[in-house]
Amino acid sequence: AQSVTQPDIHITVSEGASLELRCNYSYGATPYLFWYVQSPGQGLQLLLKYFSGDTLVQGIKGFEAEFKRSQSSFNLRKPSVHWSDAAEYFCAVAAGEYGNKLVFGAGTILRVKS
Amino acid sequence: DVKVTQSSRYLVKRTGEKVFLECVQDMDHENMFWYRQDPGLGLRLIYFSYDVKMKEKGDIPEGYSVSREKKERFSLILESASTNQTSMYLCASSLLTSYNSPLHFGNGTRLTVT
Numbered sequence: 001a002q003s004v005t006q007p008d009i010h011i012t013v014s015e016g017a018s019l020e021l022r023c024n025y026s027y028g029a030t031p032y033l034f035w036y037v038q039s040p041g042q043g044l045q046l047l048l049k050y051f052s053g054d055t056l057v058q059g060i061k062g063f064e065a066e067f068k069r070s071q072s073s074f075n076l077r078k079p080s081v082h083w084s085d086a087a088e089y090f091c092a093v094a095a096g097e098y099g100n101k102l103v104f105g106a107g108t109i110l111r112v113k114s
Numbered sequence: 115d116v117k118v119t120q121s122s123r124y125l126v127k128r129t130g131e132k133v134f135l136e137c138v139q140d141m142d143h144e145n146m147f148w149y150r151q152d153p154g155l156g157l158r159l160i161y162f163s164y165d166v167k168m169k170e171k172g173d174i175p176e177g178y179s180v181s182r183e184k185k186e187r188f189s190l191i192l193e194s195a196s197t198n199q200t201s202m203y204l205c206a207s208s209l210l211t212s213y214n215s216p217l218h219f220g221n222g223t224r225l226t227v228t
């Protein structure tokens with residue numbers, strides 16, 4: 001069965017510093033991978049997705065992620081973090097017969113210090 | 115923009131009560147989902163529906179049921195609420211039954227069972 005691991009529960013970075021959030025997946029075939037962000041009191045918003053092709057994908061809000069099949073990873077990055085990026089971030093993999101269900105990781109809470 | 119509306123932001127119920135959580139989407143989406151979100155566990159799929167009157171169990175369906183009588187509305191039912199069902203509940207919808215159809219989330223219902 002598909003699964004997603006986010007090894008870091010909390011991460012704190014300084015405003016303006018770079019960011020990398022880790023995500024490892026377990027899936028036999030080519031995975032369809034997603035990153036979502038949840039701001040306090042809000043639902044989840046899609047940041048970016050990977051289906052095939054270029055392994056470096058660009059998303060909204062200046063985020064990007066790189067798919068590495070050899071490491072079963074799909075890490076999220078941002079070169080310069082803003083205070084408004086403080087939120088919880090979820091990595092997910094598509095599952096089910098049609099791939100329309102998502103299996104989520106446990107999430108990583110990002111704190112930004114000024 | 116897709117709007118997924120969950121009728122209650124906060125709910126407090128007593129053990130043994132029958133509880134209804136309502137979700138409405140306004141974009142004629144085929145698929146609707148109920149997830150439960152708990153700290154350290156991420157989001158776990160309770161039930162989903164890919165058409166009116168159709169439903170499928172997710173990963174944690176025990177203690178829950180669902181109803182989808184109209185395409186735009188998907189209800190989650192706790193037949194006899196228990197304290198271990200205290201959680202944040204997130205509804206989502208997607209246009210197609212496909213991995214290529216992103217999920218749109220509501221803002222969540224925080225349920226407390228006392």
